[in-house]
Amino acid sequence: MSETSLYVLQQLINGLTIGSTYALIAIGYTMVYGIIGMINFAHGEVYMIGSYTTFIAIIGLLTLGVSSLPIVLLLALITAIVIASTYGYAIERVAYRPLRGGPRLIPLITAIGMSIFLQNYIRLAQGSRDMAMPALVTGGIQFGDPAVFEVSISWMQMIIWCVTLVSMTALALFISRSRLGRACRACAQDLKMTNLLGIDTNRIIALTFIIGAALAAVAGVLLSLYYGTINPYIGFMAGLKAFTAAVLGGIGSIPGAMLGGLILGVTEALTAAFFPSEYKDVVAFGLLVLILLFRPTGLLGKPEVEKV
Amino acid sequence: MKPSHGIFARTLIAAGTLLAALHAQAETLKIGIAGPVTGPVAQYGDMQKIGAMMAIDRINAAGGVNGISLEGIIYDDACDPKQAVAVANRIVNDEIRHVIGHLCSSSTEPASDIYEEEGVMMITAASTSPSITEKGYELIFRTIGLDSLQGKLAADHIINRVKPRNLAVIHDKQQYGEGLATTVRDLLAKAGIETVMFEGVTPGDKDFSALIAKLKRNNVDFVYYGGYHPELGLILRQSREKGFDVPFMGPEGVVNADLAAIAGKAMEGVLATAPKSFEQNPENAALVAAFKARDEDPSGPFVFTAYAAVQVLTDAIKATGETDPYTLADQLRANRFDTTIGEIGFDDRGDLTESTFIVYQLHADGSKTPISE
């Protein structure tokens, strides 16, 4: 393969990795939007809390003397999911449920307030410095002629792809096959009608927040391991990117969020590959504007029919 | 009527004593200490604060300056330019004529305009941007070396000792980092070393895989990074992960124990320009012990510069016997001062006449060894 194609391949690999994690976080935005039509701005902070929990769990377990890496990672994953889901549930219960049915702007403001609150809550509890953890999963494979361009894929990148794929498949099966999944879809179509049919919609809405938070926690675990550093401010940018991904793919559509995340990740990597990387974010947001201009409901979003 | 006379007299005496006491209190000199107490860079504001407060307390313990005792008053600008202007106005308002601060260059710049205009002397212990003193202020000084001096040192080291073939200069698109990176690039270009890549990254970003692939593709064999430790740490860590193994160099902003924590083994051998570590100077041993006794950390980069800022101020007051900022400014420019950061003097712009930076090699355990020139 030529040098350029190897280089592009390397950048695609990088882009898919970062895109997978965008997709995981984007699911939380898209599911909540699909059902109650609100932007959960605090979702990025749930990812941040998931990352902190991962750090605490991993370092705690290592200190306690648990030496088997798979067990440490599994336990950290479970802890992160439990804690982040609790946060997802609590945010919905405290900040959004009392406002349901009101004007749409109000929960959005609450969400921004919640986001600022959680960010500072973690900052006060854990300090504002960057925390760093040594890499637990190292190494990878390399191919291509070292004289031309050597493409490298780390084990961690492969883990990210696999875990994302498994989580997404599980979610897709859950939504399409299970009773609760069916209830979720019903809620997304018509909340009032679903309620009339005897489904506890409050419970379903809480469930979507929990699922979204759990997936954000998965992303938190993966990125904590991949980058190895956290601070209380990581939630904002991650949330913004994931939200962009969700809108790009068509907010409310779960496959759309996956697609949007991957497209966004790849676009960023390719921009950074051929242009100065400081324009990465400009191109990402520019792409969003362009797509929305030609497809106002995103790539896979259904055009909304206005009913009078 | 007699007793009431007595009461009157006693009231008078009491009032007199009170007045005298008030007068004695007027003999304190208030010094504003302006910097971030809150916000993301509050830890740096803390360094400045403990340095300045320690100097004030020690000078007071030794009887003050010409019988005047000092009082440090802390103002919080959160490193936000908007709040820095508000703080500067408040300081003028509180009739404080001497300020140690501000910390971030972007706060120092708008604030120094107000101080100069209102006749307040400001000595910054932390702002390194050259543009602050470029305007030719009369009352603005600093006890820390300029970015341009640090950049020159780095460029000299690269030209004379490293001699790279394909050099990349990366920065974080912030005032500090980009300023340094530009200085280094321009100086190298003058010496005939072309920079093959000059690029910014987004501060707070975590994924540098695209950048590293690009560095690899350009066959870069030496990287100068202008910015702070969180980004450089991640770049180093991810570079080594991807098998990209070339030497890096950074400014004083990356010299931080946290860099070792983030980069781990990848940090071994990184070069950095940094001020001489004043806390390791044997002459400062007593001072370091005093910080330790207060349970404060003297190792931050701005602790001793802030201490020295208070020192030069009080030395000038001692020598002139006045507190008027304009007299003090003349005194500062005309003389040399013996401080905890060594013997220093100021040029016409109010900058230090000598550089306090040297090149270090950093190690994975967080220690550093100086590389003699």
Place this chain on the structure above:
Amino acid sequence: MQRALFPALFAAGVTFLLTCLVIGVKLEQVGSELTVTGADPATWGWIATAVVIVFLVQLFQSPLGTLRRRLPAIEAHGLLPGHRLREQLRPWLIALVIVGLCVWPFMVSRGAVDLATLTLIYVMLGLGLNIVVGFAGLLDLGYVAFYAVGAYTYALLSEYFGLSFWVCLPLAGLLAATFGCILGFPVLRLRGDYLAIVTLGFGEIIRILLNNWTNVTGGPNGIGGIDKPTLFGLEFSRRASDGGETFHQYFGIEYVSSHKVIFLYLVAVLLVLLTLYVINRVQRMPIGRAWEALREDEIACRSLGLNPTVIKLSAFTMGAAFAGFAGCFFAARQGFISPESFTFIESAIILAIVVLGGMGSQLGIIMAAIAMTILPELAREFQEYRMLMFGGVMVLMMLWRPQGLLPMKRPHLELKNP
């Protein structure tokens, strides 16, 4: 009580999960090693207290709820005098407020005047955003972009062409409005939430471009040494610049440094009054009515033959113009601007002002702007907790009074039951 037991236990459990790891365990970077330690017993004491309080509150929720319902609801409008009386008093009241605004800076300290100036900038921004969000119901999360355009217009024109503040002020408004129009035209076809994210993205793009375009905007170094406004060419400084004359020389008075601050403040007052006047006029014009009609029901509007795009665009443009004015004034007050003054959090704060004040209500917005800038100053004792409280108050305010401090009241007739 029996029925409340299970939910109360559940809530207590949730609270425990929320706090146990994040607060109860501390990550600490010791040298280059990361360690975890349990928090001190006092912190665990707080966690236990929180769990118990949540448990008890949940357990006695229904009795507490009845108690709360017995308390009279606060109705700010009820505190004001009757409608007719208010109409009569109104011109007098306005005159009184204006006189008060112009007189008080001479009696208070320089710091207070400066703070008031900052507050007035936020009032102006709040009023401008109110046109877009409150009147037209378009959610704009990138309002700060127009603010930045205004600020940079003045800074650049004064730096490169030496234009004065008063020339640049209308230009800044005009340019910001043009930006608003250009951006709004393609974007306003989008529905509410898409609009929010696109404007957010636009705000970020403007900031990143300002940061990257180093040759012109100075990039992260920003632009310094921006001139202060003059009074018909008279400068407010100690020494006049070349060929200029200062205020105190002209009037032959002693130089008083606070005159400059007071003058800036008075300019801000003037701008705010102008903004209020224009908005109040426009609000009563057909276009103003159309904004509100569009917000209430877009389909009905279209059926009545109103062109939604033009109406939205006019609101967007006008809001942007006021942000441009505010930005221009901000640059003058600051004397130095850099992209870090125009981040997303700034947009969020302006939006919070609009919403806390009560969307559409101008008096409410003024009060909210005052509260937002003064409260953090007063709360400096709790510096560490300032932003935490800021976020918390935003949530609690919305839960307690979603309609804002002083919700907008429209003139309306009510059919009384016989």
